Every structure is written in C-alpha cells, then in structure tokens.
Amino acid sequence: MEKKGNKYMNPYLAGLLLGLVLLASFYLTGRGLGASGAMKSVVVSGVSAVNKDYAESSHYYSKYISDDKKPMKSWLVLEVFGVLVGGFISGAFSGRLKFKIEKSPKITNKKRIRLAIIGGALFGFGSQLGRGCTSGAALTGMATLSIAGYVVMMAIFGTAFALAYFFRKNWI
Amino acid sequence: MKARYILSIVLVSLGLIAAILPQNQNSSLELDAKQLLNEIQVENYVISIDEMANAMINDDPEYQLIDVRSKEEYEKFSLPGAMNIPFDQLFNEEWAPYIDQVARKNVFYCNGTTLASDAWMLTRQKGYKNNYILKGGLNNWYTTIIEPDEPTLTNGQEAMYDYQARLGAKQFFTGAGAADNSSNKKKAKKPVPRRKKKMVAGGCS
Amino acid sequence: MGPIIPLFEISEEINLLIAFLIGxxxxxxxxxxxxxxxxxxxxxxxxxxxxxxxxFFTASIVAMLGLVFLNDLGMIDMSIVYVNDYYIASAIIGGVIMGGGFIIGGFCPGTSVCAAAIGKIDAMYFVGGSLIGILIFGQTYPLWEKLHFAQHIGPVKLSDTLGVKDGLLGLIVIIAALLMFWIGEMAEKRFKREDISKEL
Structure with a gap:
C-alpha cells in the first residue's frame, strides 16, 4: 500500500486525526459531526424563502423554522462550511486543486454526472429517513456506542457491498 | 509497511485499559466534598421557626414542609400541611419530583435535626436545589411556638415583637380550629417543573 | 468538566465559531x-x-476510547453527550437507501462537500442531488411520517443493551476492527488495480 507514494496520508493516521476531531467535538459541544443536516438547512431555508406559509404548515419543514432560529445560522451549517474550507486548504496544500470528473474510463462524463445526481438524491432522501448520514449517524453514533449508529453503518455498507456488482462498470 | 501493526498494539493496549477501568458516571450537577463543605459553612439552608410559622399562617405556597421521620411518627403528630417522605425512602422514584424541583422551597424536619440535616446533605450532594431544613426541628418548634419563653426587659424591643408573634402563632396552631390534626394532612401538590439537565441536540437533525 | 459549551452556557457566536473550526x-x-x-x-x-x-473505524475507535478515558478522568458528563435516537425501521430502511446512493453516486454527504471543495465536478452534482433528495423527502413527508417514527427504541447504547461496560465493548470493537483491517489489506493485494490506484 505504500507503493502508491505519499500522495495521501496514511489511512490509519488520517483516521487518528479524524477521531481526534470527533473527540474534540464531543468534549467541546457534546455532539459529534454531521453533514446531511446542513444540507437539510439549505433546503428548509430555500423552501421557506419561496413560500413561507407552506413551509410553516408542513409537518417536516416547520420543525426547523421558528421566529428565533434561522436554519442557516446553525451549528451544522457552520461546521459544513468549515469542511468546505478545510477540504480546500488541504487540497491546495497537497496540490490536488483541479476541476475534474472522476469515473471509470468505461462510462461517459454525462453518465457519471447522471449517476452522481441519482446517488446524491438517494443519499439525501435516506439521510432524512434514517436521521443522519455516514457522519452524523454512523461515525458519530459508533463513537458513542449507540445502537442506531451501528445499525445505520451496517445498513449503508451492507447495501453498498450487495449492490457493488451491478454498478462495477462505473468504477472499475 | 506496518502502520497496522503499530496501530494494533496501541489500540489493543488502550482497549484493555479501557475494559478494566470502572465506568464511573460523572454528573456535572453533583457536588464534591469541598463544595458541599462550603455550602454547609454558609448555613443558608436553614429556615427559622419564626419564618416557617409565618409562612404557614399565611398559607404561603412557596414553602412545602416535608416530614422525614417514619410513617408512624408522622401519623401520630405532624406539622400542618406537611407531607411525609420517610428518610429511608428518600431516593424512591415516587418522591423524585418532590425533592428534585425548582418550583418551591422544601423544608425538611424531624424531631431534632439529625435526619433532616442528613436528608438535606444527601439531596444537595446529588445537586438538587431548593431544599432546606427547619432549624431545631419539632423540639425547637415546641419550645418556640407552643411554649415560648417570655422575654425579660433586658432582651430588648425586638425579642418582645418576636414573642408577640409567637403567641399569635400559638393561638393559630393550638386554637379551636387547629385541634383537628387529621384534616391538616392534606396531600401535597406535585410540583410540575422538574430540574432538567440541558440535553445536547445532535446528529443531523 | 465537559462538554464545555452546554455546561458553561457559552455564547452562540463562540459555539458557531467552534463549529467552523471543528468542520x-x-x-x-x-x-x-x-x-x-x-x-x-x-x-x-x-x-x-x-x-x-x-x-472510518480508526476514527470511531479513537473517539470512543477518548470518551471512555475522559469519562474515567471525570472530565466529561456522558449523560449530556448526544446519543443517536434509535428508530428501528427508519434506521434500517434509511441506511439501505443511503447504501444504494453510496455505490451509485460514489460519495456520502460529508465527502461530497470535501470533494467539491477541491474541484471535483461529480461531487458538485452529488451535492445538488442530495439537496433534491432532501427536497423530495420534505415534499412527500406525509407518506413517510409514520415510518419515520415507527418502532421507537430511544437513545440506547449497545453496551447497555448487552449489559457490558463501554470499555469492554470498546475492546471487542477494536479487535473486530483490527481483524477487518487485516482482511482489508489482504483484499488490497488480491484485488489490486494498479491502473486505478495510479490515477487516484
């Protein structure tokens, strides 16, 4: 594995770093990391900007809007903004800043984009039903030894493994 | 290669230590011995007989008397309006909403002060607020309200006022209307708001 | 004692600044x-x-061990730390849908944001897709509302269910993870794809 050179950090070292960030989050704020929650905030404020009355009457959106709290001024939105900046800094530092579509040479760019949108939509939908994504439900949940964390983790990775064969052409 | 070997050794050793450690439950609300000592020294957990009597006469809903003696003793005699939480049942689930609340002042009492002080110390150590003890307990109640000593002239004006108030209180507590002790054992109302730790919102919600 | 921000009632601005730094x-x-x-x-x-x-596993183990040790040192009140709420049906079905999204789209929400930051165009479309997926969920919420709240178990910890200490379960998770790391490294040799690894 080290033959690849040192383009990326050793995965175990990167895991240690990520674990320490997660631990710092628990120690400082009592909560773990998250990502899909911030995307939800974007959607909720978008819907509420288009039609405020509709958003307030919906059982779903109304949970996240009230007079004293703005969905975009939330912990997760700021945290994901940090991910964006942190990813950029790290990419710049390691010389990886480049516009690029990553895919198997067997498929076209158009197909890759279409699959990315479908995959994203499924992930977005699933994260709302399952109360969190790989970060908020699985990673964070596993660190606190919560059952929900382990169940979501196994469901995500189990399904991805089970379906891997059917989508192999997209990746290898 | 072997980042994995180093990782394995470190993680398994840390894991073994983690498995051996006792899993204490820390509570940010609980007081340690030093903090408790400070609170005991300040002594503002004591309610005087006069203050209590005055509150009882005015039917002040801010105060709730709690008799921490046994059920038998409570039934034989108790102060008007008091509820009974026997000392050995102090931490029973059913009493939790009464001793762990923010709505009013609980005043523990017993014959002397031993049981009441112990009850106060135990609840305070758990971080419960708004619990107090009745100064001197029932013995003091008796000598202060039921058989008050008449102050001599050297005691000054204030002692005289106190004495008058106590005579009034005696009249209130021992008068014709108060003779029926059983009617005094009204059921204490359950205080609604319970002290809660602030929970952290988390996950992706 | 931690967690610092909820216990010491630190102002919202600092909380958000910390959120940014953690991100x-x-x-x-x-x-x-x-x-x-x-x-x-x-x-x-x-x-x-x-x-x-x-x-993934190294990170969750490091954080888990960290929490056990912080707890032992009396530095954190674990009763305040958020534990994910468990609703059996929605956790499994949501997880299965996310798994499908993972293998089709190639990212998860956190990694897609990170990849979009360094210019991966497919990641930007994945983020857009996620927003669409969340919008679809929001628009069709009445259909899922019942499923969303079905079979509520609560914020339960696996260690409590099994009746073991957090530290002991942690050791078991560590051993399981190390086994998987070993299998993973064997798989990397067996399914080696130099052509792909070169490009990454």
Whole structure:
C-alpha cells in the first residue's frame, strides 16, 4: 500500500486525526459531526424563502423554522462550511486543486454526472429517513456506542457491498 | 509497511485499559466534598421557626414542609400541611419530583435535626436545589411556638415583637380550629417543573 | 468538566465559531485521507482500496476510547453527550437507501462537500442531488411520517443493551476492527488495480 507514494496520508493516521476531531467535538459541544443536516438547512431555508406559509404548515419543514432560529445560522451549517474550507486548504496544500470528473474510463462524463445526481438524491432522501448520514449517524453514533449508529453503518455498507456488482462498470 | 501493526498494539493496549477501568458516571450537577463543605459553612439552608410559622399562617405556597421521620411518627403528630417522605425512602422514584424541583422551597424536619440535616446533605450532594431544613426541628418548634419563653426587659424591643408573634402563632396552631390534626394532612401538590439537565441536540437533525 | 459549551452556557457566536473550526479539522482529515476521490471511496466495495474502512473505524475507535478515558478522568458528563435516537425501521430502511446512493453516486454527504471543495465536478452534482433528495423527502413527508417514527427504541447504547461496560465493548470493537483491517489489506493485494490506484 505504500507503493502508491505519499500522495495521501496514511489511512490509519488520517483516521487518528479524524477521531481526534470527533473527540474534540464531543468534549467541546457534546455532539459529534454531521453533514446531511446542513444540507437539510439549505433546503428548509430555500423552501421557506419561496413560500413561507407552506413551509410553516408542513409537518417536516416547520420543525426547523421558528421566529428565533434561522436554519442557516446553525451549528451544522457552520461546521459544513468549515469542511468546505478545510477540504480546500488541504487540497491546495497537497496540490490536488483541479476541476475534474472522476469515473471509470468505461462510462461517459454525462453518465457519471447522471449517476452522481441519482446517488446524491438517494443519499439525501435516506439521510432524512434514517436521521443522519455516514457522519452524523454512523461515525458519530459508533463513537458513542449507540445502537442506531451501528445499525445505520451496517445498513449503508451492507447495501453498498450487495449492490457493488451491478454498478462495477462505473468504477472499475 | 506496518502502520497496522503499530496501530494494533496501541489500540489493543488502550482497549484493555479501557475494559478494566470502572465506568464511573460523572454528573456535572453533583457536588464534591469541598463544595458541599462550603455550602454547609454558609448555613443558608436553614429556615427559622419564626419564618416557617409565618409562612404557614399565611398559607404561603412557596414553602412545602416535608416530614422525614417514619410513617408512624408522622401519623401520630405532624406539622400542618406537611407531607411525609420517610428518610429511608428518600431516593424512591415516587418522591423524585418532590425533592428534585425548582418550583418551591422544601423544608425538611424531624424531631431534632439529625435526619433532616442528613436528608438535606444527601439531596444537595446529588445537586438538587431548593431544599432546606427547619432549624431545631419539632423540639425547637415546641419550645418556640407552643411554649415560648417570655422575654425579660433586658432582651430588648425586638425579642418582645418576636414573642408577640409567637403567641399569635400559638393561638393559630393550638386554637379551636387547629385541634383537628387529621384534616391538616392534606396531600401535597406535585410540583410540575422538574430540574432538567440541558440535553445536547445532535446528529443531523 | 465537559462538554464545555452546554455546561458553561457559552455564547452562540463562540459555539458557531467552534463549529467552523471543528468542520475545518473534519474537512482537512477527510481530504488528507483521500475521501475527496470517488473512485478511492468506491474501491472499498471492490477491494482495491480499503481506505474507507481503515479511516472510518480508526476514527470511531479513537473517539470512543477518548470518551471512555475522559469519562474515567471525570472530565466529561456522558449523560449530556448526544446519543443517536434509535428508530428501528427508519434506521434500517434509511441506511439501505443511503447504501444504494453510496455505490451509485460514489460519495456520502460529508465527502461530497470535501470533494467539491477541491474541484471535483461529480461531487458538485452529488451535492445538488442530495439537496433534491432532501427536497423530495420534505415534499412527500406525509407518506413517510409514520415510518419515520415507527418502532421507537430511544437513545440506547449497545453496551447497555448487552449489559457490558463501554470499555469492554470498546475492546471487542477494536479487535473486530483490527481483524477487518487485516482482511482489508489482504483484499488490497488480491484485488489490486494498479491502473486505478495510479490515477487516484
């Protein structure tokens, strides 16, 4: 594995770093990391900007809007903004800043984009039903030894493994 | 290669230590011995007989008397309006909403002060607020309200006022209307708001 | 004693600043691990690159051990720390849908943001897709509302259910993870794809 050179950090070292960030989050704020929650905030404020009355009457959106709290001024939105900046800094530092579509040479760019949108939509939908994504439900949940964390983790990775064969052409 | 070997050794050793450690439950609300000592020294957990009597006469809903003696003793005699939480049942689930609340002042009492002080110390150590003890307990109640000593002239004006108030209180507590002790054992109302730790919102919600 | 911000009632502005700083660390860790590359992430499911497994499990074990030790030192009140609420049906079905999204789209929400930050165009479309997915969920919420709240178990910890201490369960998780790391490294040799690894 080290033959690849040192383009990326050793995965175990990167895991240690990520674990320490997660631990710092628990120690400082009592909560773990998250990502899909911030995307939800974007959607909720978008819907509420288009039609405020509709958003307030919906059982779903109304949970996240009230007079004293703005969905975009939330912990997760700021945290994901940090991910964006942190990813950029790290990419710049390691010389990886480049516009690029990553895919198997067997498929076209158009197909890759279409699959990315479908995959994203499924992930977005699933994260709302399952109360969190790989970060908020699985990673964070596993660190606190919560059952929900382990169940979501196994469901995500189990399904991805089970379906891997059917989508192999997209990746290898 | 072997980042994995180093990782394995470190993680398994840390894991073994983690498995051996006792899993204490820390509570940010609980007081340690030093903090408790400070609170005991300040002594503002004591309610005087006069203050209590005055509150009882005015039917002040801010105060709730709690008799921490046994059920038998409570039934034989108790102060008007008091509820009974026997000392050995102090931490029973059913009493939790009464001793762990923010709505009013609980005043523990017993014959002397031993049981009441112990009850106060135990609840305070758990971080419960708004619990107090009745100064001197029932013995003091008796000598202060039921058989008050008449102050001599050297005691000054204030002692005289106190004495008058106590005579009034005696009249209130021992008068014709108060003779029926059983009617005094009204059921204490359950205080609604319970002290809660602030929970952290988390996950992706 | 921690967690610092909820216990000491620190102002909202500082809380949000901390959120940004933690996100910064999160983003750097993800990018350095290589999670900004969809083919590297997908490698997990074809065996040629098991970085996801290694990073993911190492991170959760480090945080888990950290919490056990902080608790032992009396530095954190674990009763305040958020434990994910468990609703059996929605956790499993949601997880299955996310798994499908993972293998089709090649990212998860956190990694897609990180990858979009360094210019991966597929990641930007994935983020857009996620917003669409959330919007679809929101618009069709009445259909799912019942399922969303079905079979509520509560914020339960696996260690409590099994009746063991957190530390002991932690040791079991560590041993299981080390076994998986070993299998993962064997798989990387067996399913080696030099052509892909070169490009990553």
């Amino acid at each position: 910064l660390g999160f983003g750097i860790a993800l990018e350095q691990a290589g999670f900004s590359s969809s083919r590297k992430l997908a490698g997990m499911f074809y065996g040629y690159d098991t970085t996801v497994l290694k990073v």
